[in-house]
Structures are given as structure tokens and as C-alpha cells.
Amino acid sequence: MKITGITLRRIKLPLDMVYVSSMYVMNDTYRTVIELATDQGITGIGETIGTEECFSLTATLAKGWLGRDPRDRLGLRRSFGRSVAENRNGRTGWSAFAGLELAAWDATGKAWGLSLAELMGGAIRRDIEVVCPLPATIVDRVVSRAELMEIFANPANGAGVVTYALEQRRRHGFRCFKYKSAAASAAYDLAVMQGLRDALGPEAQLRFDPNAAYGPAEATALCQRLEPLQLEFYEDPTDDIEGLANLRARVGRPVATNMCVIQLDHLPVAIRRGAIDVVLADLFMWGGISNYRIMADVAASFGLEVAIHSLFETGIGTIANLHLAAAIPRVQRANDSGHHVIAADVLADDLPIKDGRMRLPDKPGLGIAIDPQRLAKVTVKEAIVQ
Amino acid sequence: MARLTHVSLFQLPAATPRTPRRIVVAAHADGATGWSICPEGRGCWDTIERLGARVLGQAPSDANRRHAALGLAGPPLTQTGDLTPAAALDNAVLDLAARLAGVPLALWLGGTAQPRLRIADRVSWQDAPGDPSPDARIAWLVERAGERVARHGFGALSVRPGKAPADELLTLLGRLRFTFGARVTLRIDLSAGYPSADTRALAAPARELGVDLIVLRGRSLLGGAVPLAVEPDPSLSRIMLGGLAQAVRLDPARHGGAALALRLAALLRVFQLELMLTGTLGHAIELALLGQLARATPTDLQPLDVGPDATALAPLAVRDGQLVLPTGPGLGFEIDAAALAHGALRRSEIRTSLAAAS
Numbered sequence: 223m224k225i226t227g228i229t230l231r232r233i234k235l236p237l238d239m240v241y242v243s244s245m246y247v248m249n250d251t252y253r254t255v256i257e258l259a260t261d262q263g264i265t266g267i268g269e270t271i272g273t274e275e276c277f278s279l280t281a282t283l284a285k286g287w288l289g290r291d292p293r294d295r296l297g298l299r300r301s302f303g304r305s306v307a308e309n310r311n312g313r314t315g316w317s318a319f320a321g322l323e324l325a326a327w328d329a330t331g332k333a334w335g336l337s338l339a340e341l342m343g344g345a346i347r348r349d350i351e352v353v354c355p356l357p358a359t360i361v362d363r364v365v366s367r368a369e370l371m372e373i374f375a376n377p378a379n380g381a382g383v384v385t386y387a388l389e390q391r392r393r394h395g396f397r398c399f400k401y402k403s404a405a406a407s408a409a410y411d412l413a414v415m416q417g418l419r420d421a422l423g424p425e426a427q428l429r430f431d432p433n434a435a436y437g438p439a440e441a442t443a444l445c446q447r448l449e450p451l452q453l454e455f456y457e458d459p460t461d462d463i464e465g466l467a468n469l470r471a472r473v474g475r476p477v478a479t480n481m482c483v484i485q486l487d488h489l490p491v492a493i494r495r496g497a498i499d500v501v502l503a504d505l506f507m508w509g510g511i512s513n514y515r516i517m518a519d520v521a522a523s524f525g526l527e528v529a530i531h532s533l534f535e536t537g538i539g540t541i542a543n544l545h546l547a548a549a550i551p552r553v554q555r556a557n558d559s560g561h562h563v564i565a566a567d568v569l570a571d572d573l574p575i576k577d578g579r580m581r582l583p584d585k586p587g588l589g590i591a592i593d594p595q596r597l598a599k600v601t602v603k604e605a606i607v608q
Numbered sequence: 609m610a611r612l613t614h615v616s617l618f619q620l621p622a623a624t625p626r627t628p629r630r631i632v633v634a635a636h637a638d639g640a641t642g643w644s645i646c647p648e649g650r651g652c653w654d655t656i657e658r659l660g661a662r663v664l665g666q667a668p669s670d671a672n673r674r675h676a677a678l679g680l681a682g683p684p685l686t687q688t689g690d691l692t693p694a695a696a697l698d699n700a701v702l703d704l705a706a707r708l709a710g711v712p713l714a715l716w717l718g719g720t721a722q723p724r725l726r727i728a729d730r731v732s733w734q735d736a737p738g739d740p741s742p743d744a745r746i747a748w749l750v751e752r753a754g755e756r757v758a759r760h761g762f763g764a765l766s767v768r769p770g771k772a773p774a775d776e777l778l779t780l781l782g783r784l785r786f787t788f789g790a791r792v793t794l795r796i797d798l799s800a801g802y803p804s805a806d807t808r809a810l811a812a813p814a815r816e817l818g819v820d821l822i823v824l825r826g827r828s829l830l831g832g833a834v835p836l837a838v839e840p841d842p843s844l845s846r847i848m849l850g851g852l853a854q855a856v857r858l859d860p861a862r863h864g865g866a867a868l869a870l871r872l873a874a875l876l877r878v879f880q881l882e883l884m885l886t887g888t889l890g891h892a893i894e895l896a897l898l899g900q901l902a903r904a905t906p907t908d909l910q911p912l913d914v915g916p917d918a919t920a921l922a923p924l925a926v927r928d929g930q931l932v933l934p935t936g937p938g939l940g941f942e943i944d945a946a947a948l949a950h951g952a953l954r955r956s957e958i959r960t961s962l963a964a965a966s
Contacts, residue, residue: 293711294719296906334709335609336669344670486878494849512718516874516906522683523845523875551672551681 227608243402266329270321316509323510331587342549377413405435532558610638623890642704664961695865717904728764884910
């Protein structure tokens with residue numbers, strides 16, 4: 223089987239909310255959708271992050287894939303490692319590779335009549351619990367940081383987040399929630415987390431994620447004050463492996479990261495330093511399924527947990543994450559997922575969330591189909607490599 | 609989807625008087641057959657029969673379920689007991705899965721991480737004629753190594769001294785280094801019970817002679833004088849964290865099979881250790897598995913260490929010091945089941961799954 227052409231589309235997806243965190247204030251997001259055509263008539267589907275830089279790099283990489291066998295994923299990875307400088311200490315290169323690799327996995331699964339989970343060793347679960355993301359505050363338009371500071375100055379303003387969480391639970395049955403702190407006010411964050419615990423009850427799993435924006439001392443003090451709330455974990459409460467290690471030594475609840483341990487060579491340092499409990503790993507930032515599986519084996523061998531990170535993927539990335547969760551035994555916690563917040567997806571079928579869970583498809587490959595009209599509607603840029 | 613219908617076992621004689629008998633395992637589904645081979649240890653035959661009954665009815669691609677049934681689930685190094693029977697079954701089913709997909713096993717495992725498969729030749733003290741003096745024995749081994757390097761292009765030699773005294777071993781190493789210079793790398797395999805006092809005495813002179821790797825069974829006594837290869841055991845995680853070895857030697861037939869080997873290789877890749885794949889059974893099935901596994905291993909590899917003579921295992925071949933794999937599905941070539949059955953000392957067939965029996 224040979225790759226005959228690769229089509230990339232940069233798409234802009236509107237969100238059903240204004241997403242406010244310490245890193246973003248946004249009501250839309252960009253992704254790159256990949257369609258990999260082969261000489262056997264099979265098309266592999268992939269996705270990755272949608273920055274201009276990643277889109278451009280993916281197109282460059284794709285040129286080197288023409289004529290190659292998509293089933294030879296290790297061969298494709300080998301050539302990537304040698305030819306692209308961006309694969310070192312930067313997410314963009316690995317994300318570009320991950321999107322193409324996902325399309326190669328999809329094509330392989332379709333060629334062999336196996337789902338992605340089966341290709342990875344078989345599904346050990348089919349209903350995957352997902353996490354509801356909660357913005358730092360509820361606003362009806364994209365506002366400036368200065369306006370946000372006024373909101374965060376009054377802890378009572380966090381009540382809207384609690385109301386939003388209850389509404390999401392009513393609609394989708396969520397049991398797990400991730401609060402995106404803006405790291406603007408510890409008092410505000412404490413009030414929101416206390417409000418969430420009070421409203422959602424002790425059975426709800428609550429994650430706290432300020433995107434490493436608190437300094438080490440403030441983060442440690444804040445997490446210590448959050449301890450009675452029995453959060454599921456603190457996600458990147460502060461920055462760097464050293465910072466996380468120092469904080470972890472002073473708190474009882476687990477520490478997770480998606481920002482400080484983000485590629486394979488970070489693992490030995492983090493393990494030696496005892497920095498984290500959970501590798502909250504993003505499929506794309508970690509460089510695709512093959513890297514992800516290596517990471518999961520290392521994590522399992524040294525007693526770390528693995529959980530699946532997400533930002534706002536289309537249904538393609540969301541389903542890829544379900545396959546990972548289904549086939550990697552070390553993944554025990556709920557998947558991050560922002561899919562239900564996306565106002566316009568590109569798949570032919572909707573992806574319902576029932577009782578806080580999504581169902582793994584069982585068709586070959588990813589088990590999904592793109593709706594060309596939906597895709598066309600959100601496409602802002604296209605590159606055809608052939 | 610194809611399901612495992614039955615498993616066949618064939619007992620073969622040993623390849624050499626010093627090696628154990630062998631068991632060939634055949635896993636069948638949908639008219640296709642996957643193959644593996646393992647050494648026959650105590651209770652191995654019965655255990656394969658028992659474990660085989662557990663995996664009947666499963667899809668060959670369903671590795672997670674199979675590994676749970678075989679005791680191979682969980683992180684590498686956490687599995688306990690003798691993993692040989694489980695490895696034999698898992699390797700056979702892996703071959704079967706690749707054959708059902710119509711692709712070489714390496715492609716089934718992910719593709720070509722290693723385009724070139726370097727293979728070492730063995731220089732074994734025990735291969736030399738028994739009677740001659742130590743000098744004559746050394747001369748015979750060096751001459752034989754020279755012929756084989758010239759004919760097959762080996763770029764690496766694995767020296768197996770048995771219980772040869774340290775001074776004789778050092779003489780052999782010196783002659784080999786003199787004969788081949790830097791174009792051949794030298795490894796010493798001291799894993800077969802070499803006396804620890806002699807092992808310590810060897811370290812400094814071995815470094816002087818440019819020995820590239822010393823293979824030990826347990827943890828290092830040598831203080832980092834020469835790069836070391838160790839075998840997988842529960843202390844390996846400490847060895848990795850402490851940077852105490854350069855390589856890990858792994859026999860997939862004994863250490864849980866190719867799938868578990870790939871998972872261990874993931875650890876080695878992250879901790880920047882090499883993997884040294886080895887086999888001892890003198891059979892093309894073993895060599896083909898090692899080659900396919902090596903091709904799909906995404907960590908640095910030491911040259912394969914296969915005995916007793918990897919050049920005599922057609923249809924595989926050694927050219928320019930590289931293992932040449934056949935290109936067919938699975939292990940790459942068809943096995944003559946009738947000939948295998950004809951030469952077998954014992955046969956068995958497992959057709960009833962434990963689930964069906966209960």
C-alpha cells in the first residue's frame with residue numbers, strides 16, 4: 223500500500239462557550255484535518271493542532287510521505303526523527319507528525335479490517351468516561367484580561383461556573399469536571415472549587431488546572447488549602463519538573479501534568495525526582511500513538527498513571543482518544559474532552575455523551591466518516607500534497 | 609473476525625548436545641497457522657497445553673485479552689514465574705495475526721525501525737576440539753572466526769568462554785583484536801556462571817583490549833570499567849534509573865515473547881539503553897522471530913546474538929554481517945508442517961478451550 227496524496231485542511235471551529243483559562247480567552251479554535259489517500263482506495267483520517275505553524279509543518283512533512291507505506295509507521299517515524307529539527311524540545315514538530323501518524327493508523331486499520339483499539343491490542347473497555355471542562359468564569363463574549371481581573375477580584379463571581387457545571391451534568395451526566403483556573407486569584411479559585419464540591423457532591427471527580435501559572439509558593443499554599451476538597455488531582459499547579467516535585471512533596475492529592483512532562487526524555491528526570499503521579503498526556507503533543515504507547519509502558523513500569531489530555535479536538539481526535547483509553551490498560555481515569563463544546567464538528571455522525579460516557583466505535587480504523595459539507599463549511603485553508 | 613481454533617505442539621530434539629529439546633507451537637485460525645519455538649524446560653509442555661486452552665476462541669489481534677490469560681499483562685518486569693510457555697503461545701499467535709493480515713511480522717508490529725539487522729557470530733570455547741592445548745584451541749578459534757568473518761562479513765563477535773581461565777580468555781581476546789583490528793566489535797558473554805573472581809580480574813584488561821560489552825547475568829561487579837549488558841530481572845528498573853548498564857540482553861523465547869520484548873524496549877529507548885536480542889535454539893523459526901522483532905524495535909540494538917550458528921538456518925541468510933529476512937507474511941516463510949510432524953519426538957493438539965470445557 224502506498225500513499226498517493228495527502229490533503230490538509232485548517233479549520234476554524236466555533237465553541238459554545240467563551241473558554242477562559244490562564245492561557246486562553248477564546249470562543250473558537252483551530253485544528254488541522256488530514257486525509258491520506260492510498261493506491262488501494264483507502265483514505266486514512268487524522269487530525270492535529272491547528273496553528274499556522276503546525277499546519278505548515280504538517281504540509282512539509284507530508285511531502286516526504288508520498289510513495290511510502292502508511293502501515294510502516296516506525297519507518298515513517300524514523301525518517302521524521304532524522305529530518306525535522308522541530309521534533310526536539312518543541313511541540314509543533316511532534317504534533318505535525320502525530321496528525322499524519324494518526325491518518326496512517328486509520329489507513330492501516332481499514333486495510334486490515336481492525337479498529338484502532340484492536341490494532342493497539344484490543345479494547346478492554348468500550349464506554350469511556352469523559353471530563354467536562356469548566357472555564358474560569360462565564361462570560362458571553364471574549365473580554366480583555368483587564369475586564370477579567372475585575373471579575374476575579376470578587377470570589378462570589380465564581381458562582382456562574384458552578385451553575386454551568388450543574389447544567390452540563392444535567393445535560394450529559396458528567397461525573398468528572400476540570401476547572402480551568404486563570405491563576406488570577408487564589409481566593410477566587412478556592413471559592414469556585416468549594417462551590418463545585420458543595421454543588422456536585424462528594425462523588426464528583428474534580429480537577430484543578432491553572433496551567434502552571436501560579437508560582438511555586440502560591441501554588442503549594444493553594445493546593446494545601448484545597449486538600450480538604452479531595453480533588454481528583456492538581457493539574458500543573460505550578461511550573462517545571464522541579465516545581466511540581468517540590469509541591470508534590472507537600473500535598474496529599476495526586477499531581478498531574480500536561481505541561482512539564484511532555485516528551486519521552488522528560489520521563490526519567492520526572493521519575494527520578496518523584497515529580498508527578500499522573501502523566502496527563504495529549505496524543506498530539508506527545509507525537510502520536512506510537513510515542514504514546516512508549517510513554518504508557520514507561521509510566522506503568524514506574525508506577526505512574528496515564529490519563530488522556532484534550533483541548534478542543536474535532537470528533538476525529540476525540541475518537542482517537544477513546545481508542546487510546548480503550549486499548550491502553552494503564553489509562554484508568556476519565557478522558558479530557560471538549561468535544562461537546564464545539565458548535566460545528568466535521569464528522570458525519572454526532573458523538574453523544576450519555577451518563578458522562580462516550581461509546582467507542584467498532585468499525586475498522588477510527589470507525590468514523592467525515593461529512594464533506596460540514597468540513598467545507600469550517601475550512602479556512604487547504605493544502606494538497608501529491 | 610478469525611478466532612483461534614486449535615494449537616498444536618511438536619517436540620523436537622535439541623540442536624546440540626548442550627542445549628535443551630525444543631517445542632514448536634502452531635496456532636491455527638481461519639486456515640492460517642502461526643509458529644513459534646521455545647526450549648523445553650521442566651513442565652513446559654503441560655503448561656503450554658494448559659495455557660493454550662485459555663486462549664482458544666480469542667481473536668489473534670486481541671493481545672490485551674490474551675496477555676491477561678497468559679500472565680503477560682502489566683508492565684514489563686512485573687510478570688512472575690517461568691514465562692517460556694506463555695511466550696511460546698504469544699509468539700505463535702503474533703505470527704498468526706501477521707499472516708492473517710498478509711504482512712511480515714515486523715510490519716504487524718509497527719514497521720521498520722531498523723533497516724539493517726546486524727548480527728554477531730559466536731566464538732564459543734566449547735566449539736573448539738576438546739583435546740588440544742590452550743594455545744592450539746585459541747589458534748583454532750581465531751582461524752575459524754577469521755574464515756567466518758571473511759565469508760559472512762560479521763562485524764561483531766560474541767565470545768563465550770564457558771569456564772575457560774581468565775588468562776586464556778584474555779589471550780583469545782588479544783588475538784582476535786590483533787587479527788581484526790577495529791573492524792570487528794568484541795563482546796564477552798560471562799552469563800553462564802563464569803567465576804566472579806575471574807570476572808573482576810577481566811575488567812581492566814578487557815577495557816585495554818577494546819572489549820565493547822561484557823554480558824553478565826546479574827548486577828555489575830565491575831564498577832563501570834567496561835560497558836555491561838544485563839538480563840531482565842526485577843532490579844532492572846534500578847539499573848535503568850542509576851545508569852548502571854549500557855544494554856539489556858533479552859531472549860524473547862524465555863522472557864515473555866516478542867510483544868513483551870517490545871514493551872521492554874520502550875523502557876530502554878527512554879532510558880537510552882540498547883537492546884541485545886538473543887536466541888539459543890538453532891532453528892529458523894527462532895531466528896526469523898528475532899529478525900522480525902529487531903526490525904520493529906524502536907531502540908538502539910546491539911548486533912543480534914544467535915547460536916549456535918545463524919548462517920545455517922535457511923531460508924534466512926547472513927550477508928555482509930546483516931541478517932537477511934525472507935519477505936513473506938508473518939515470520940516470512942512457510943513451515944513444512946508435515947516434515948515437522950515427521951521429525952517430532954512427540955505431538956499434541958489442543959482443541960477445547962477452558963471456557964467451552966466448563
